[in-house]
Amino acid sequence: MRRVHALEWADLPAFPGVLGRYMSQFLAFVGALSDAPYRRFAERLAAALKATRQTRVLELSAGHAGPPRRLIPLLEERDVSVEWTHTDLVPPEAAMREIIVSQTGAAAYVAESVDATQVPPTCGGFRVIVNAFHHLRPAQARATLADVVARGEGIAVLEVNGRSAAHLAGMLPVPLISLVTSPFVKPFSLLRILLCIVPVLPALILWDGVASCLRVYDPHELRELTDGLTDNYIWDAGTDRIEGMPGFTTYLIGHPNADQAAGPGQT
Numbered sequence: 001m002r003r004v005h006a007l008e009w010a011d012l013p014a015f016p017g018v019l020g021r022y023m024s025q026f027l028a029f030v031g032a033l034s035d036a037p038y039r040r041f042a043e044r045l046a047a048a049l050k051a052t053r054q055t056r057v058l059e060l061s062a063g064h065a066g067p068p069r070r071l072i073p074l075l076e077e078r079d080v081s082v083e084w085t086h087t088d089l090v091p092p093e094a095a096m097r098e099i100i101v102s103q104t105g106a107a108a109y110v111a112e113s114v115d116a117t118q119v120p121p122t123c124g125g126f127r128v129i130v131n132a133f134h135h136l137r138p139a140q141a142r143a144t145l146a147d148v149v150a151r152g153e154g155i156a157v158l159e160v161n162g163r164s165a166a167h168l169a170g171m172l173p174v175p176l177i178s179l180v181t182s183p184f185v186k187p188f189s190l191l192r193i194l195l196c197i198v199p200v201l202p203a204l205i206l207w208d209g210v211a212s213c214l215r216v217y218d219p220h221e222l223r224e225l226t227d228g229l230t231d232n233y234i235w236d237a238g239t240d241r242i243e244g245m246p247g248f249t250t251y252l253i254g255h256p257n258a259d260q261a262a263g264p265g266q267t
Helices: 017-031 036-052 068-077 094-104 138-151 165-169 174-184 190-197 200-215 219-226
Strands: 056-059 083-086 126-130 155-159 233-241 248-256
Touching: 017 174, 017 190, 017 200, 036 068, 036 126, 036 155, 036 233, 036 248, 068 083, 068 094, 068 126, 083 094, 138 155, 138 219, 138 248, 165 200, 174 190, 174 200, 190 200, 219 233, 219 248
Parallel strands: 056 083, 056 126, 126 155
Antiparallel strands: 155 248, 233 248
16 A cells, blocks of 8 residues: 555644644553553664664654653563653643653653754754654655764664555544543543544544555555665664554664764763
8 A cells, every 4th residue: 555644633733732742642541551562662672772883863754752651661670771752843731741751650751842854053962853853855755864874873763653555444443432531541530531522532543543544654665764864874664563463563673784873972
């Protein structure tokens, strides 16, 4: 199936902020329900961090940061302790950033806007993008990887969704899941529950979920995005089956060769 950069409501500048916030909080909640989708990725990320002797992780496009709640402990199980920092193009408000950091165990959530295609020099570390790389159009995705290379950093990209029939079918229960789980998503919101009953939020989440699946880059497309960036990097792209669950994840990991690795955060 050809990649389609389908419309996602939450990407629109004029989209109501409260709806976007509730959608992001739901995705973070669901994204932290199980560590199964992240186990193989954690192994690959741990290996890359050890290869580059990097101890700082900079998460781009973090949103409300569900996956790190699973990834950080998984890294610790593999004897990799990191200083994890969340960033986003549109960071949550201060109170929400504090809640997110307390939930994930991260070091911080940067208050300023951080563009994945032009990360400021003050933000160093091995870059991670989880379930968000599909938001980037090809030119933006290429620019994001080029910025990584220009700074001599590493990057790890993971997408739990995909363009397969199984992934698309997996979106069908999402409206019901969003309704059932709405009382348990933190921080609690009566308005969110009402918007699930209506059901405005379930419809929007379903639409954006399907659109996300259609947007995901496959391994071949990810490799094409890295073509010609540099000869001094090791790139790996592929898929991993999710243990005990249907479907698969898609990943891209790139970092300098061991003798080229250099930068802040090394030990």
